[in-house]
Amino acid sequence: AVLFGRKSEIEKAAEQCSFSLDGVSIRETRDEIDSAHEAALCVREGKADILMKGHIHTDDFLRGVLDKETGLRSGQFMSHVFILQREGKLLLVSDGAMNIAPIFEDKARIILNALHLAEILKIEQPRVAVLAAVELVNPRMPATLDAACLHKMNDRKQFSPDCFLEGPFALDNAVDEKAARSKGITGNVPGKADILIVPNIESGNMLVKSFVY
Numbered sequence: 001a002v003l004f005g006r007k008s009e010i011e012k013a014a015e016q017c018s019f020s021l022d023g024v025s026i027r028e029t030r031d032e033i034d035s036a037h038e039a040a041l042c043v044r045e046g047k048a049d050i051l052m053k054g055h056i057h058t059d060d061f062l063r064g065v066l067d068k069e070t071g072l073r074s075g076q077f078m079s080h081v082f083i084l085q086r087e088g089k090l091l092l093v094s095d096g097a098m099n100i101a102p103i104f105e106d107k108a109r110i111i112l113n114a115l116h117l118a119e120i121l122k123i124e125q126p127r128v129a130v131l132a133a134v135e136l137v138n139p140r141m142p143a144t145l146d147a148a149c150l151h152k153m154n155d156r157k158q159f160s161p162d163c164f165l166e167g168p169f170a171l172d173n174a175v176d177e178k179a180a181r182s183k184g185i186t187g188n189v190p191g192k193a194d195i196l197i198v199p200n201i202e203s204g205n206m207l208v209k210s211f212v213y
Contacts (some may be wrong), residue, residue: 002027002048004035032056036064040071058097077109081117082208086175090121092195096204104146107197108159111150114195115160128154129174129193130167131203135185137168143199144168150197164188167197171207 002025003010014021027042029035036056042048051072053061065071066078080097083090094114099106111128118126130147137144147167154165166189172179177191198204 001025002039002042003054004029004039004042005032005054032060033063036061037067037070038064040064040067044070044072062098077106077113079110079113081114082204083121084208084211086211090123090194091175092118092123093204093208094195094197096198096201096206096208098201100201102200104149107146107150108153111159111165111195111197114197115163118163118195123194124162126163126194127189127192128159128163128165128167128195128197129169129189130165130197131171131174132168132199133170135168135170135173135183146199147197166190169193171196 004027007026007028010026011021013019027038029038035054039048039051043051051065066073079095079099082093082096084093085091092114095102095110099110102110107130111130114128115126130150132141132143132147134141134144137148139145147169151165151167153159154163159165164187166187169185169190173183173185173190174180174193174196175191180186180190196207198207
């Protein structure tokens with residue numbers, strides 16, 4: 001590991017939790033923003049493989065990631081994925097931290113990014129649930145229209161031939177088979193979702209924190 005921050009504080013934190021710093025490189029930085037920029041540059045230059053957020057504000061972390069000169073922009077659409085562990089399996093949630101109010105096209109890109117991550121994590125034939133407040137299409141609820149259109153796109157093989165994608169789903173019938181059966185919802189995804197696609201950043205952020213707390 002390469003740690004960025006104030007060396008004295010890092011050493012104190014390591015001592016408090018009995019964590020050995022043997023073989024760990026510590027890079028002294030001025031503040032949180034400087035830490036984020038230097039860490040992102042380290043990955044950009046191939047001196048590290050993964051950028052991990054430490055005890056800093058998410059906004060400051062993303063400034064380092066998105067900096068045009070030193071960050072990790074690739075020209076591709078960027079999105080965030082929370083990775084949770086539930087009942088012995090991984091559950092991916094996107095996007096609850098980066099894209100604030102994604103439009104339909106953004107949601108399609110968010111799905112592609114999540115599928116790419118699922119492939120990296122060896123999740124075979126991932127099951128994607130596009131979430132809304134209800135599982136029925138309602139013209140007054142744009143999230144349900146987006147979900148239905150994304151579902152149809154997947155029927156036409158516009159995402160991946162090796163995934164299942166359906167929606168709209170309320171949370172309960174996406175992750176709980178009993179809840180799905182009670183509402184007569186059938187398919188490859190109900191109750192078995194590996195990936196949850198949320199309508200906006202608020203719902204995704206609150207969803208993940210509700211899992212945690």
